[in-house]
Amino acid sequence: MVKMSTRNRLPGTITEVAKGQAAAKVSLQVGDNHMVALITRESADELGLEVGQEVTALVKATDVMILTHEGDLA
């Protein structure tokens, strides 16, 4: 079995793929949230990413930031 150190794995559905020459933007619906990935166009082509496809968004823990809403907590 393959195991990955990557802590964040969010299953979702592709809603848009926009390809440039070098980069590609992939939009996803993940639960109630909208997500966006900027990857190489090479990846988007090799994985054959297309609208409606079920995928998992991966994010390394070092790349997650936290925003607090102090007012909401009062």
Add this chain to the structure above:
Amino acid sequence: MVKMSTRNRLPGTITEVAKGQAAAKVSLQVGDNHMVALITRESADELGLEVGQEVTALVKATDVMILTHEGDLA
């Protein structure tokens, strides 16, 4: 109004804060998913992060990867 280029904003609840000398790990429940952030301990202290707090996880689009499950799509 403040606007951010950061594309991924996932609201959730803190389930654990583990602080080291330099870094801190923050665990979150975001919808049906578990998320983990590795931030500076300084940030965790200044924001007063604690279990049960409602926060938003932020991720830059360039830090999101895509995993496909070809078998599942067959």
Add this chain to the structure above:
Amino acid sequence: MVKMSTRNRLPGTITEVAKGQAAAKVSLQVGDNHMVALITRESADELGLEVGQEVTALVKATDVMILTHEGDLA
């Protein structure tokens, strides 16, 4: 009040916006320094980024590297 874990917040002025299909490059003058951000084109469009606009460059602490100049310190 909104608080962010993101440690690095550098106020500056946009000097150039170059848009591709998927990505956009935003150049900034921040004090005496030139900075460059590579973001999604979607972000650049939604935020309406344009030359002369005053913005803040944000960088997560985990993304900052350090370069030393040993010769200069001798």
Add this chain to the structure above:
Amino acid sequence: MVKMSTRNRLPGTITEVAKGQAAAKVSLQVGDNHMVALITRESADELGLEVGQEVTALVKATDVMILTHEGDLA
């Protein structure tokens, strides 16, 4: 001559070094701004980073986000 693709190079002075077992936090004064880097403790040791040292903070363009203040621009 060595050239680097890394677009953001911000000269500054170290104001604090906090070392953990695995990671180290380095605080810097860069012009009028405060900056923070989270690096490996190994790097902090090998480079002999200490308060008062003049260094350059490096950031890849893909790691820079943009925040706008619409109210301020009105």
Add this chain to the structure above:
Amino acid sequence: MVKMSTRNRLPGTITEVAKGQAAAKVSLQVGDNHMVALITRESADELGLEVGQEVTALVKATDVMILTHEGDLA
């Protein structure tokens, strides 16, 4: 079959694991090169990482920088 957008996959052997409270440093031998990963301690524990273990280092293309040696090319 699982496919990943992550472009850089470098097989190697773990040479050191240093664990802090929140973070862990993992050193690897990858061909002729030494590599270092800073991950969460949680990941290092869950994957049971230990010296001598064969693993693959993964890096997103957006996180790779390029250094040139102009003098060497003369």
Add this chain to the structure above:
Amino acid sequence: MVKMSTRNRLPGTITEVAKGQAAAKVSLQVGDNHMVALITRESADELGLEVGQEVTALVKATDVMILTHEGDLA
């Protein structure tokens, strides 16, 4: 002498440069491995990157993930 906190320095040869408007993809042969960098087009132009050029791929330790193959270890 210049020293960098960046832990991962992998010497290789450029095998492809694909330029978009904002971003550029640079492919490298590094030992037995193929690597890909997504950088700004500005960087690719300024460094004059071209096929056959010997360069060094740089990666910050916080951007390296670990994949294990439990089955292989049984």
